[in-house]
Amino acid sequence: MADKPHSRTPEEPEPPRLDGELPVLPIRNAVLFPGAVAPFEVGREKSVALVEDIENLAQPVIAIFAQRDPSVDDPDESDLHPVGVAARVLKALKHSSGNYSLILQGLVRVRLEQMTQTSPYLKARISRLEEVRAEDVEAEALAMSLRDVAKQVIQLMPELPREASTLIDSITDPGQLADLVAANLEAPVDEKAGLLETIDPKERIRKVLRLLTRQLEVLKMRERINSQIKEEMGKNQREYVLRQQLKAIKEELGEEDGDGGDLDALEERINKAQLPQEADQVARKQLKRLRSMQVGSAEYTVVRTYIDWILDVPWRKETVDNLDIAEVRRVLDEDHSGLEKVKKRIVEYLAVRKLKKDKKGPILCLIGPPGVGKTSLGRSIARALGRKFVRISLGGVHDEAAIRGHRRTYVGALPGQIIQGMKKAGTINPVFMLDEIDKIGHDFRGDPAAALLEVLDPEQNDTFSDHYLEIPYDLSKVMFIATANVGDTIPPPLRDRMEIIEIPGYTRREKLDIARQHLLPKQLEEHGIRAEVLQIEDAALEEIIDHYTREAGVRRLEQQIAAVIRGVAVQVAEGKSGPWRVATQADLRPFLGPPRFTSDVAERTSETGVATGLAWTATGGEILFIEATRMHGSGKLQLTGQLGDVMKESAQAALSFVRARAAALGLPEDFLEKSDVHIHIPAGAMPKDGPSAGVTMMTALVSLLAGLRVRHDVAMTGEITLRGRVLPVGGIKEKVLAAHRAGIRRVILPERNMADLEEVPAEVRETLEFVPVSRMDEVLLAALEGAERLKLRSDEPAAGEGARPSQPAN
Numbered sequence: 125m126a127d128k129p130h131s132r133t134p135e136e137p138e139p140p141r142l143d144g145e146l147p148v149l150p151i152r153n154a155v156l157f158p159g160a161v162a163p164f165e166v167g168r169e170k171s172v173a174l175v176e177d178i179e180n181l182a183q184p185v186i187a188i189f190a191q192r193d194p195s196v197d198d199p200d201e202s203d204l205h206p207v208g209v210a211a212r213v214l215k216a217l218k219h220s221s222g223n224y225s226l227i228l229q230g231l232v233r234v235r236l237e238q239m240t241q242t243s244p245y246l247k248a249r250i251s252r253l254e255e256v257r258a259e260d261v262e263a264e265a266l267a268m269s270l271r272d273v274a275k276q277v278i279q280l281m282p283e284l285p286r287e288a289s290t291l292i293d294s295i296t297d298p299g300q301l302a303d304l305v306a307a308n309l310e311a312p313v314d315e316k317a318g319l320l321e322t323i324d325p326k327e328r329i330r331k332v333l334r335l336l337t338r339q340l341e342v343l344k345m346r347e348r349i350n351s352q353i354k355e356e357m358g359k360n361q362r363e364y365v366l367r368q369q370l371k372a373i374k375e376e377l378g379e380e381d382g383d384g385g386d387l388d389a390l391e392e393r394i395n396k397a398q399l400p401q402e403a404d405q406v407a408r409k410q411l412k413r414l415r416s417m418q419v420g421s422a423e424y425t426v427v428r429t430y431i432d433w434i435l436d437v438p439w440r441k442e443t444v445d446n447l448d449i450a451e452v453r454r455v456l457d458e459d460h461s462g463l464e465k466v467k468k469r470i471v472e473y474l475a476v477r478k479l480k481k482d483k484k485g486p487i488l489c490l491i492g493p494p495g496v497g498k499t500s501l502g503r504s505i506a507r508a509l510g511r512k513f514v515r516i517s518l519g520g521v522h523d524e525a526a527i528r529g530h531r532r533t534y535v536g537a538l539p540g541q542i543i544q545g546m547k548k549a550g551t552i553n554p555v556f557m558l559d560e561i562d563k564i565g566h567d568f569r570g571d572p573a574a575a576l577l578e579v580l581d582p583e584q585n586d587t588f589s590d591h592y593l594e595i596p597y598d599l600s601k602v603m604f605i606a607t608a609n610v611g612d613t614i615p616p617p618l619r620d621r622m623e624i625i626e627i628p629g630y631t632r633r634e635k636l637d638i639a640r641q642h643l644l645p646k647q648l649e650e651h652g653i654r655a656e657v658l659q660i661e662d663a664a665l666e667e668i669i670d671h672y673t674r675e676a677g678v679r680r681l682e683q684q685i686a687a688v689i690r691g692v693a694v695q696v697a698e699g700k701s702g703p704w705r706v707a708t709q710a711d712l713r714p715f716l717g718p719p720r721f722t723s724d725v726a727e728r729t730s731e732t733g734v735a736t737g738l739a740w741t742a743t744g745g746e747i748l749f750i751e752a753t754r755m756h757g758s759g760k761l762q763l764t765g766q767l768g769d770v771m772k773e774s775a776q777a778a779l780s781f782v783r784a785r786a787a788a789l790g791l792p793e794d795f796l797e798k799s800d801v802h803i804h805i806p807a808g809a810m811p812k813d814g815p816s817a818g819v820t821m822m823t824a825l826v827s828l829l830a831g832l833r834v835r836h837d838v839a840m841t842g843e844i845t846l847r848g849r850v851l852p853v854g855g856i857k858e859k860v861l862a863a864h865r866a867g868i869r870r871v872i873l874p875e876r877n878m879a880d881l882e883e884v885p886a887e888v889r890e891t892l893e894f895v896p897v898s899r900m901d902e903v904l905l906a907a908l909e910g911a912e913r914l915k916l917r918s919d920e921p922a923a924g925e926g927a928r929p930s931q932p933a934n
Contacts, residue, residue, distance in 0.1 A: 146187040146210065147174050148236070148246035152194035155316035156209050158230045158255075159300055160307040167223040168197060174245035175216055175224045184213040187234055187250050190317050201239040207253065207321040210234050230307075233320065258298050258325040266329040267298040273336050274305055280343040299325035302332050311335050364418070387415055390428075393435050400439055403595050407434045430532060433539060433593065437546055442553040442601065446510040447478045459504035460497055461637045462885075465625050466490065470505055473603075484582050485553065485603040489561065489619070491611045492627030493741075493858075495677020498607040499559055505605065506555035514545040515557040518572065522565035527575035529592035539592040542579055542599070553601040561618075562608035573615045580604060580621045628857045629676025629745065631885050632669060632865065639665045643682045651689045658692045660685070661707040668712065671719035674865065676745070676858070684716060691715035733828030735907070737820030738841040738863055738871070740855030745862030747839055748817060750805055752824040757800030765805030768813025775803050777846055778822035781900065782829065785848070789914055791829055801825065816853040818844035819872070822900055823907050832908040839863045840872035840907060848900040856880035864888045872897055872906050 149164075149171055156162055166175055178184055189208035196203050211228040218224050233253040241247035271292055278288050295301045306319045306328075315335060322328040394407050410431050417424040446452060449471055456467045469488065477483045490498045499515070506513035521527075529540035538544070545556060564573050578584045579599060587596040606622055608614060630638065640662065648655060665685075673680040691714065692704050706712060709719065737748040763775050779801065786793055803821060819842040827834050841859055843851040852874040860881070863871050873881075875896040881889060895906045905911045 144249050144251075145240060145247055146185065146234075146250055147177070147181070148187045148189060148204075148239070148248045149174055150189055150191050150199045150204055150246070152191050153313060155190045155307075155313060155320055156188045156211060156228060156230045157303040157307040157320060158209055158232055159303055161214070161227065161229045162307070164226045164228060165223060166226055167221075170198070170243070170245040172222065172224060175213075175226065177245065178213055178216065185210055185231070186213060186228075187211075187236070187248060188228065188230070189236060190313055190320075192314075194313075200242070201236065201248070204236060205317040205321070206236055207317070208234055208236065209320070210250070210252070230303075233323070253323060255299055256323055256325060263298045263326050263329070266326055266333070267301050270301060270305060270329055270333055270336070273333060273340055277336060277340050277343060280340070280347060298329055302328045305336060306332050309335055310339060367419070387411065390414075390431060390435075394431075397435055398440055399434070400595075403434055403439060406595055407431055410434075426532060430592075433543075433547075434595070437539075437543060437593070437597070438550055438552050439598075440552065442551050443511050445474070445477060445553075446508065447474055449474055449478075452508040455508035456504060459507070459642075460501055461641065462630060462634045463497065463501060463627060466501060466505075466627065469623070469625060470508070474509070484600045487580050487582065487604045487606075487622050489606040489608060489611075489614075489622035489624050490627055491562075491608045491624060493629055493676035494609060495675060495679030496627050496629060497677070498627060499557065502555055502557035502605045502607075505603070509555065509603075511603070512549040512551050512554040513557070514549045514554050515559055516541045516545055517559045519560035519563040520565060521572050524572055524575045525591070527572050527579065529590045531591045532594075537592055539590050540575075542588070543590045543593060543597065546597070546599075546602075552598065553603070555603045555605060558604060558606040560608065561606040562610055562613045573618050576618055577621065580606075580618065628883070629861050630678060631861060631888050632666075633887050634885070635669050635678055635681060636662060636665055638678050639669070639681060639685060643678065643685050647682065647686045647689050651686070651693050653689055653693060653696070657696065657702045657704065658689065659703065659705045660688065661705070663708065664706045664712055667709050667719075668716070671709070671721050672712070672716055674721045676861070688712065688715045732831055732833050733824055735820045735824040735827060735834045736839040736868070737817045738839050738859035739814070739816065740858050745855065745858035745860070747862055747866045747868070748805060748820070750803065750817065750820045750824045752801060752803050752821075752828040754799050754801055754828055756798065758798070759796040760800045762800060762802040763804075764802070765807070766811045767805065768811065770815050771805075771813050771817055774815050774818040774844065775821050777844055778818060778825055780846055781822060781844065781848055782825050784846075789826060789830055795829060801828075814853075815843040815851075816841045816855075816859075818842060819850055819897075819900065819903050823903060826904055827908060830908075830914065832910050832913075834907050835870065835909055837867075837869035838872065838907050839866070839868045839870075840903060842872070842874040842877075842897070842903070844900060850874045850897050850899060850903065852876040857883045860884050860888060860892065864892060869893060870895060870906070872903055874898070 149166070151164060154162070154164070166172060174186065178186070187208055188211045189204040191199050192203055192205060209230040210232050211230050213226060214229055215227040216224055217226075232255070234250040235253055237249045237251055239246065239248045274292050275289050278284050278292075292301070292304070295304060302319075302325060306316060309316065309332070319328060319331055319335075322331060391411055394404065394411065397404075397407075399407060410427050414424065414427050414431070417427070452474055453467070453471060456470065460467075466488075469486070473483075473486050490501065492498055502515065503513050525540065527540045527542060529543060530537035539547075542556075546552070546554070549556075558576070561576075564576075566572065566574075578588055582600065585599040585602075588599045589596060604622075611619060611624065644660060644665075645655075648658065668684050668688075669681060672684050675681070688706060692702075695704075696702065706715075733752040733754075735750050737750055739746050739748040761775065761779055763772055767775075782789065782791075783796065786795060803824065805817075819840050822844055823834060823840065826832070841853055841856075843853055845851065856873065856877050857880065860871060861884070869891075870893045872895045875898045878894070878896050881894065895902075897903050897906065904914065908914075
């Protein structure tokens, strides 16, 4: 509403009788309503001519119309709103400049019909718009609502006089009430002109209510904002006064130190930190900002925390590497048995580091099944090199900010885990382990794997940028070691930046050495049992390895050893005297229960149609039993065991080869016309796929159809073709170790995989017989009992021999 409501007299006399023509006064940026009294400044040439001619008019009444565009100086009929008011000139005052001030009183609504004169001033033919009377219940209710909202607006505007509410209550006619409120509304001219053009009082009140309600909400919001500002200003002023008083008290007591002393200490830390040039400039700039801030402000805490982070992160401090290669070897062997590939790589790095002092840190990725010691190996490498060790787990991380940090504009922002790890290490050359890098997630918040590309790129990580620090940080001297169970889930660009070292499972002898040298002493110490109280013989450890665990690593083995020691600890706590000696399965049974794993190879292969294959899994190698059976039917092949597409195709290829070689295998040509074949791979709850079970499926089929049993101590792997060729596959080392754990004595391998046996430990190679094959006939001769009865060729190449794939299938 305007600053002051305009008065009107409800009992004023009827306006003078209007003829069809009146002088026209255009007004800009304002609208005059019937019953309202308002002042206007007149300065345009035609308007001044009209005012000077008022005395010559029969009555001092003119027509007032609002302009559509206030920038037009000489408006015509099209520039004016069609509805205006007839107004009485109450007073005209001439200024020294020649302009006039008019006080006008709105009388009635009029419509501009046609302009009849344009000079010396405007005249137009007008028609009076009669006011519609509204005296029903709806009009009364609308008027009451308008009064209530208007009074609320008046209360929120203390500059309005107290009589405003009384004036609103005194008007009973709904149309006149709407005009009064509209005249004092703060609204655009177009909207006010629309109200003037609305003849129906009820519709006019509704429009006025909408505009007035909007103004009320604006006023309420202004009131809330003003209250908040006053409250905040009052709080800050109170804090300032209290701090000044506290400062004066400390000065009187001679204890002045306060924030100035604290900031001086911070500046001293910056001077001693030997920061790089860019970091030093940023720290000093932020310290300068800090001195000009109030201690209690939120920004003060943010800046102070940022400076502390700059000073806490190591920029130049580094540990001296232990370059004694013999000592490093001793420490690595002391902590871990086996893992020769990793140890060799660490020794190679040290040798180069000895020759070239500024050699960048290597970026390794250890891929292997769970429980083989990947994580503990990182701690051992740090101990051997004399470096600090930091570990972060990336499993389940799905936010880029976990690597790069949050920008300081966020509340509670912190650097990412990389910078936090460097702060924890306190040196610029720690061993930094990125655990479970294959289990990184990503979502709408970003891709952490993409953020790691810069961290793990030797050409970029000397200027790593954290969103929080926003200062280039040198990670080139850090030895990064990532760990993963599988490499397939690591994004290719990230995998390409790391040196992959695959860690296979342990052999039986290596597990025994680890249990005796590491696991058993560790668990005895953790459970408070002395070595002389409990003695676990090697025979008992071998029994646990063979019959209570079946894994590539030693995690489950450690848990079973701990279970034995806990059982003894209970007896010690009950007051029973020792010592205890655990040597046989009978000694283990009270603690571990009956054996959980037995060699079921002999039992499963005592019947025809059962063959033992070898498979690679993320947890190491496994043996795989393939069963085939025959039943009455129509020549269909049924496959079960949750097989993947590749494995299903291998089964189809095996059956097609058997049908093609039916005569050589001693089978009638129509052996499938009245029977179906069903191939099943047990452990149906686990999905299986890959081509390496092809030779095993074919062997099981031939065993079933020819009635020849498969040797119980034979396991095999290899991909087959329709021509009977045996193609190479991957994961040979893990598969051979699985065969060794399962008690297999003969392993049938593709001939082109024999070179992979160099990675198999010598102790395993010595206990197994390896049969290299290139054709399926050779597989059957080596695997089936009584295969000499079949017409197989062991020395002739398969017909249609073609080019072999250059790379083994996985």
